[in-house]
């Protein structure tokens with residue numbers, strides 16, 4: 001990579017480097033951004049633009065490529081990754097960032113392309129972006145999208161930048177307008193959601209602290225300990241975070257432990273626990289009294305769980321690295337949470353590249369792991385105890401179909417309704433906990449409560 005650093009737009013310069021790295025090394029966008037933030041010192045404004053550009057281009061890649069393919073002879077694929085990503089970055093500014101004048105978007109993008117990829121690349125980027133800019137100047141769209149009437153899947157996939165297989169599934173389930181609303185939801189930045197550690201602080205105290213720092217914060221609409229923060233907040237240097245008073249968690253995820261009917265003294269097993277968002281909520285729900293085993297297969301993620309438990313001051317959490325598919329505590333638990341690995345189609349808004357890392361075929365393996373976790377949990381639960389099964393997926397195979405299949409094979413279990421445990425808008429006709437992003441304007445979530453019938457009295461039969 002050429003080393004010359006343009007002074008005029010460091011945000012664009014580093015954004016192009018990041019986009020190149022993401023594409024050529026198949027790297028996760030947030031890891032690349034984190035590494036860059038450590039590596040280079042940027043003003044808060046440039047940091048903000050850097051993040052906007054990298055996340056924006058990552059989210060909108062399909063739409064951007066669709067448009068660019070109409071302007072690049074021979075197609076985008078023939079270009080080197082620097083040029084391709086410079087074009088995407090320039091077009092993203094033209095199409096989506098109203099606050100940047102078009103001439104500046106073109107000029108600055110061409111300049112950083114020259115610095116990073118040379119004169120030839122800069123000339124091509126300049127020519128393409130100028131043509132598109134001229135069209136936009138005349139009030140014309142940069143390129144027609146596929147027709148909604150003729151091909152709704154292709155239309156929504158290109159218009160909102162999603163893989164077609166996801167759009168096809170969502171249209172089949174929610175109709176075209178439901179799928180459109182879902183696509184839009186996942187393209188809109190979400191506020192930072194914090195859950196207050198009720199054993200250490202009150203929500204009012206946290207809201208007051210944020211307000212005093214000039215940040216816009218509001219209480220969550222449903223969960224009594226959720227605070228939503230707009231704008232940038234560096235958690236790691238914020239005293240209430242360091243003092244264990246909060247943890248980052250979505251409101252819909254924070255409601256899952258309410259399905260567990262927690263109280264002090266229970267024996268609880270959290271089978272897919274890391275990084276501990278729900279484990280710490282369970283410890284709170286138990287007043288930090290009882291037995292709470294937090295298991296997960298992933299060592300690195302367990303380290304984060306330990307840090308959260310320590311930081312937040314919980315003493316009952318015992319951390320275990322284990323494959324939850326193999327029972328290791330027969331008939332031990334009063335409650336088991338299976339917060340299962342899943343496709344995560346309810347939380348695509350949380351990571352700009354999430355939609356591109358998933359395949360429909362991943363469902364087969366995930367559904368098998370989830371079922372194995374359920375089978376194992378069934379053996380670790382004592383009679384009369386409850387399993388709460390949850391996902392952040394919208395896909396029926398991982399949710400209601402999974403639970404119905406389990407219940408068919410396990411007559412010793414029955415489904416309990418979530419009614420009365422979480423706010424009623426989130427309980428569906430079957431009694432499942434269900435949050436739909438495009439309906440409830442929150443991250444998607446699913447939960448089911450499975451009760452194991454009590455053991456028959458001694459001498460029965």
Ligand SMILES: C[S@@+](CC[C@H](N)C(=O)[O-])C[C@H]1O[C@@H](n2cnc3c(N)ncnc32)[C@H](O)[C@@H]1O
Pocket residue numbers: 271272273274275276277278279295296297298301322323324325339340341342369
């Ligand atoms: C949805 S995440 C859990 C999030 C966590 N409950 C929280 O609230 O922070 C799913 C977790 O399942 C873990 N996992 C995947 N397969 C597993 C298995 N066979 N046994 C145990 N944990 C597993 C992953 O490492 C991941 O941490």
